[in-house]
Each structure stands twice: as C-alpha cells, then as structure tokens.
Amino acid sequence: MMKVVVLQFPGTNCEYDSKYAFEKLGADVEVIWHEETSIPKDTNLIVVPGGFSYGDYLRSGALAKFAPIMTAVNQYAQNGGNILGICNGFQILTEAGLLPGALKRNDNLHFISKFNNLKIINNDNPFLSELNDGDVVNIPVAHHDGNYFIDEAGLTELKQNNQILLKYCDANGSEININGSVDDIAGICNKQRNVFGLMPHPERAIETLLGCDDGIKMLQGFFK
C-alpha cells in the first residue's frame, strides 16, 4: 500500500484535507508533527501541506525550514524520495532550497481565493503522469504570497530542464497571470524531478459535491 506522510507545523491547516484526499485514493496516510526527527522508512511520498506555518512570521515558510523534521526531509529528498509542497508547502520548499525561486506577495496585494484553471506544461514526472501536456484542470487557489519569482538566469534553467509543470490559464488553456508570477508559473519541480511545488490546492478538488474533482487526476500520478 502507498504510504504518504503529511507534515504538520504550528499553523498548518491543510493537513487533514491532504490526509482525506490521499486516503480517498487508497493510501495509508500519517500526519507527522514538526518536532519529529525521522520519516518512516516505507514512506512513498511526503506532502508539505498548506496553511500558515509559524504564522507566516518573517516570511512565508522562512521559520519552518529550520523545524527539526526538515533535516530528515532534506535527506529524504537527497535519496530521491518524492516530495509534494502545496501552497505554504511550496513556500517552505523554496525557503529550504529544495526548489528554486521564491514566492512574493501577490502583485495586486489581494488574498486570492477562487477556482482557477491550470495548464499542464510538462507531464514527464511522477506527479502529473496521469495527465497530458496541454490538459486543463480546475483547481482552487488560496494565497496571499503566491507570486512566483525567479531571476532571468533561473527562468532559463527552468525552461531548459522542463521544470515548469503548471501555469495559470483560462478555460480554453490560454495563459493568464493572476498574481504577478514570472511566466504565469503555478507549479515547478526540481532538476532531479522528485520535489514538486505548486500554489493551487489539488487536495481541495477531490469531490464533485464540493465543486470539482480534478485534483484526483493530479494526485493519482504518485500511485503509478
């Protein structure tokens, strides 16, 4: 059985949504407190969920990167383990240096909370393998600091290595910019293609009753 570990920091608030989503897909899910120092041996995926770890003090994700559990998370990443950071989890992974770039305050200064379409830019990775390039999924976004920044040289490198996985778009797949992100970027991966980060919340798009279940197609990729 697929084993998923969901991290929990003080201020995390999407750990149980994430647990629900992965359990629905058939995984055994364990929520792990940030003061733990090891990841269970048989773990197939670590999820760094959304929320406001440490109250977003200093910068979103800045304090979480030094939490005791993060040493084991770094080690897990170096060993090639799959890690998915959603929203605040994406911010934490960039702060920790596991993903390139940084997340800034949205250009329009608004907290954006709505369903938004995303275009699959690259499916050659465990995360999006169930989808095709160019597919459009409808996924909730909920962030204040989702404005992805990377310098010119970094962006060139992302493109060369096909690390840009998701972009914001309209229902027809035309790219749009909702928050100021460089190149309309919503999600990326690292060079080794085992660490993933995105601002939108696939774990909140799991039940048609609650609006949409497009998130299933995204998270299912990890079960292959």
Next chain:
Amino acid sequence: MKAIINVGLKKGVLDSQGKAAHHTLDTIGFKEIVTDVRIGKQIVMELNCADVATAKEEATKMCEQLLANTVIEDYEITIVA
C-alpha cells in the same frame, strides 16, 4: 551592542506594497515631492559580542541563513556600539 538590520526587496524586484503606498501618497497631495517608495522591514537585535567586527560578521550570517531571502531581498546591517 545593537544591530539594526534593514531588509527590503532587491532593485528590479517589483515592490507592490511600495507602489500602492506611493499611489496613495500621490492622491493625498504629495505627488510633486514623492518620486519613489520602497517598503521593507527593520530587525533590531541586542547582541552579546566583544567588538563591532564580530557583531557584523554574526549578523551577516543570520541574514544569509534566516533574516533575508537573498533570492528576492537585500539587507543592510548597522552596528551601534
């Protein structure tokens, strides 16, 4: 010994808060005199260090590791003996 650290977005990284404040300053009558607004944060620390050089060195490490995100931010350290 005191360290006063100013952290702000790098030049070339859009400071949307500064821009919004600038716009409002324009609308309340300061349009003629305000040419740029940047918003950052100030961190003031009491340090137990023997001399200014050591204090500056330690504060620099703190900025690099935690207090600033050097992907998007610059920092400036002033040590007051």
